[in-house]
Amino acid sequence: MSETPKTLAEKVWDQHVVVRGGGEGGAREPDLIYIDLHLVHEVTSPQAFDGLRLAGRGLRRPDLTIATEDHNVPTADIFAPIADLVSRTQVDTLRRNCEEFGVRLYPMGDLDQGIVHIIGPQLGLTQPGMTVVCGDSHTSTHGAFGSIAMGIGTSEVEHVMATQTLSLRPFKTMAITVDGELAPGVTSKDLILAVIAKIGTGGGQGYVLEYRGEAIRKLSMEARMTICNMSIEAGARAGMIAPDDITYEYLKGRPHAPQGADWDAAVVSWNELATDPDAVFDNEVHIDADTLTPFVTWGTNPGQGAPLGSTVPDPEAMADEGERLSAQKALQYMGLEAGTPIREIAVDTVFVGSCTNGRIEDLRAVASVLEGHRVAEGVRMLVVPGSMRVRAQAEEEGLGDIFTAAGAEWRQAGCSMCLGMNPDQLVAGERSASTSNRNFEGRQGKGGRTHLVSPLVAAATAIRGTLSSPADLA
Ligand SMILES: CC(C)[C@H](C(=O)O)[C@@H](O)C(=O)O
Ligand code: SF4
Numbered sequence: 433m434s435e436t437p438k439t440l441a442e443k444v445w446d447q448h449v450v451v452r453g454g455g456e457g458g459a460r461e462p463d464l465i466y467i468d469l470h471l472v473h474e475v476t477s478p479q480a481f482d483g484l485r486l487a488g489r490g491l492r493r494p495d496l497t498i499a500t501e502d503h504n505v506p507t508a509d510i511f512a513p514i515a516d517l518v519s520r521t522q523v524d525t526l527r528r529n530c531e532e533f534g535v536r537l538y539p540m541g542d543l544d545q546g547i548v549h550i551i552g553p554q555l556g557l558t559q560p561g562m563t564v565v566c567g568d569s570h571t572s573t574h575g576a577f578g579s580i581a582m583g584i585g586t587s588e589v590e591h592v593m594a595t596q597t598l599s600l601r602p603f604k605t606m607a608i609t610v611d612g613e614l615a616p617g618v619t620s621k622d623l624i625l626a627v628i629a630k631i632g633t634g635g636g637q638g639y640v641l642e643y644r645g646e647a648i649r650k651l652s653m654e655a656r657m658t659i660c661n662m663s664i665e666a667g668a669r670a671g672m673i674a675p676d677d678i679t680y681e682y683l684k685g686r687p688h689a690p691q692g693a694d695w696d697a698a699v700v701s702w703n704e705l706a707t708d709p710d711a712v713f714d715n716e717v718h719i720d721a722d723t724l725t726p727f728v729t730w731g732t733n734p735g736q737g738a739p740l741g742s743t744v745p746d747p748e749a750m751a752d753e754g755e756r757l758s759a760q761k762a763l764q765y766m767g768l769e770a771g772t773p774i775r776e777i778a779v780d781t782v783f784v785g786s787c788t789n790g791r792i793e794d795l796r797a798v799a800s801v802l803e804g805h806r807v808a809e810g811v812r813m814l815v816v817p818g819s820m821r822v823r824a825q826a827e828e829e830g831l832g833d834i835f836t837a838a839g840a841e842w843r844q845a846g847c848s849m850c851l852g853m854n855p856d857q858l859v860a861g862e863r864s865a866s867t868s869n870r871n872f873e874g875r876q877g878k879g880g881r882t883h884l885v886s887p888l889v890a891a892a893t894a895i896r897g898t899l900s901s902p903a904d905l906a
Pocket of ligand 1: 503
């Protein structure tokens with residue numbers, strides 16, 4: 433064990449310092465950090481590749497760089513040419529760039545294609561103790577493996593491409609300890625929505641969050657990924673969970689995971705990453721899992737959430753002026769009145785998918801509720817797997833048939849209705865229950881209204897037509 437007790441984040445950081453910045457405290461210069469894995473998608477890479485081309489540079493480590501197509505993918509027919517010109521150009525540009533610079537790319541429809549944050553873990557590329565970056569804010573997802581995983585800007589994307597390093601200032605650390613156990617029907621999505629409601633969308637600013645405690649330890653890897661995914665919605669730089677047997681079980685045997693003696697050696701070193709007992713965090717938050725119930729958002733940021741069993745809050749009752757004004761504006765945009773029971777809010781669309789909740793366990797949860805039911809009259813339901821492999825597995829397990837039998841649309845892999853960059857969009861005034869991670873104005877299409885929910889709530893809502901949990905179906 434190290435002499436000075438360290439947190440998980442500090443250990444991973446220290447293992448990646450190439451050059452330590454001079455100075456002390458706030459005046460400390462950034463460190464130069466080595467990057468183990470660089471994930472690339474079509475939206476944030478074109479300028480970076482252009483920059484390299486202009487400077488006459490190549491990629492420092494094409495072998496540590498992987499690209500996929502996700503944001504602009506039409507999920508209704510992934511094998512047809514993309515109709516939208518902007519999307520098609522974006523995807524064609526990625527293909528040309530990857531070819532020119534020697535980057536491995538999973539194109540639309542390939543069995544390994546999917547949302548960037550779903551395919552990294554799925555391929556075993558994301559591993560404990562790594563530094564993972566991508567020009568995408570939800571890169572925090574990969575922190576569920578005990579890696580420092582961050583979204584970066586386009587100029588940083590170019591820097592990583594050229595040097596495989598990044599110049600970074602150390603973060604502050606925050607422990608989010610979740611004691612107890614989640615009740616049946618309460619998922620990691622409810623937990624993270626409750627965390628963000630508690631600390632606020634700016635509560636994590638400048639921090640790496642480490643989720644710990646009994647309730648976190650009991651979660652599957654996929655549930656942990658949902659939590660780390662949304663760290664960014666609390667304003668954090670990254671979210672992390674220490675690796676344990678659940679992590680190793682998930683990772684073992686995946687295509688890029690170490691094998692044989694290398695695997696054993698890796699596990700020994702990964703076991704040393706956990707935060708030392710005496711390590712000190714810059715900030716600590718405690719949550720009691722036992723008290724949580726299904727949680728949904730009513731407003732236009734992920735922190736504007738409340739228990740499903742409660743009512744739309746009254747802005748007038750909010751002491752903080754900023755909060756009050758933001759709630760007033762949100763309710764107006766959302767077309768909601770204070771005091772309305774949340775369970776009475778009717779939706780037009782249910783979206784299951786995204787890098788938050790587009791994995792196989794999410795689809796299983798949805799199918800378990802939908803089986804033997806029909807999607808309510810007048811409600812459109814999209815079920816969009818996060819990757820083509822998730823789709824294949826869901827088909828093999830008969831989940832696809834359950835979705836179609838219930839009247840849902842069973843799609844191919846992509847970001848889909850998580851954001852309005854492809855044909856899957858809400859029209860103005862339409863309201864959705866969505867398993868994605870962002871609910872700001874227009875996120876799912878201009879004028880669209882989004883309620884963030886768990887997969888279980890999404891499924892029950894599809895059946896009843898109003899925001900509901902499976903318990904309401906009895
Ligand atoms: C397009 C991309 C840059 C963006 C992100 O960084 O998160 C997107 O994935 C999102 O979820 O809004
Ligand atoms: S699924 Fe949504 S949040 Fe995730 S990368 Fe795609 S657009 Fe961003």
